[in-house]
Amino acid sequence: MLGVPPMKKRELSADTDRNGTLSFVHAADLHLDSPFVGISGIDQELGERLAKATFQAYEAIIELCMEEEVDFLLIAGDVYDSADKNLYAQVRFIEGLRKLETAGIQIFICHGNHDPLDGWSASLKWPANVHTMRGDKAEVVEFKKEGETAAFVVGMSYPTRHIMKNLVQDFPKKEDHWPFTIGLLHCSVGSYPEHDPYAPCTLQDLREPGYDYWALGHIHTPSVVCKEAPVVIYPGNPQGRHPGETGARGCCLVNVSSGGAISTKFVETDSVRWHIREISIEGLEKEGELVENLQSQLDEIRENSGGRSAICRLVLSGRGPLHLTLREEGFLEDLLHTLREDEIRSRQFTWVERIENETLFPIERELLLKREDFVGDLVKIVEGLKTDEEALDEFHAVLAPLFKPGSGGKQICKIDDEEMKSLLQCAENILLDALLTEEDHEN
Structure with missing residues (x-):
């Protein structure tokens, strides 16, 4: 088992008191059973351990919902990693939803490009507390608390994988008598070169309907698109899966005060974290000095990991005499083997995924x-x-x-x-x- 660190919360946007009339968790892009790119082929045992990481992140989200006693959970698309969701991932997903059903917590889900409605699904019994948004039009769903209407969740799923239409333009405008209103959608707001522009829209498009909060998915880096009127957030994916997804990964805990003020906290849920470290060879004369420097970097990552495991990509840069040594056949492979030794057997490992040599000639x-x-x-x-x-x-x-x-x-x-x-x-x-x-x- 991977070591699972305690969940850590940090502010993402507006400051208000914790006690609100409405609370929910906003998650997205679970990508359950998604592989860690390139790792399984390097070490089979490590690959098998990492395969559990996306499920552990999902379990951390479920635990957060129950610990905070939230009213509901929002999942903004890409629950699974492919349209033909595997059976194991579906069973594990529903197990978590049943825990929330027992705790009296509702779930609202919209599907995205990785898990469109026309993909294969097993014939499994879904808990009664789950509402999946339809794919032919935006759907307005009422949430009641203590018998009173407390919020509307307006959302839409992807009927098929490739949605290049601006779906936000089809969302109904908030009416005067509506309570706190949330938009739930998997989409691209603005330009993100690392992601395909599915359901593209602008911030102005999101302002037009007059909602209070937009719970978005698709962009894997946690970000606050807009802090007010309306609050627009990408919580990012709860578990980084490759070197392009470094840093903390998690979900958002949201509280709404009686006056409608919104407080959000980012909660870390990842059990394994990606790091990219650039190390200069300038001033290093001997191979032993380089090994000590790299081991020191790994020790620092381990000490500041908060109990979670780490996967590191080390990038060697700068000019120096070691450039010629690094270019020798087999040297980088030997160096990689030295840094990996014994890590695979550690509960909390710090694994070097790759060493890249970008050093330059001394001249x-x-x-x-x-x-x-x-x-x-x-x-x-x-x-x-x-x-x-x-x-x-x-x-x-x-x-x-x-x-x-x-x-x-x-x-x-x-x-x-x-x-x-x-x-x-x-x-x-x-x-x-x-x-x-x-x-x-x-x-």
């Missing part, structure tokens, strides 16, 4: 740019390509087929301009390794 690149030879020409060409927008566009066009469905597009992330420039620099480094002589390094 200053500015001096290479001044050379009047083939080496100088090479560096000048690469420098020009990195600042030539047309050239970058041509590189993107050449690589575009890699990201199409059926060609690995679901397994690899699209490359932005910064990453393209990094790839060009890597190519330059490989060529310089072959071209520069020992005399060049010594000078």
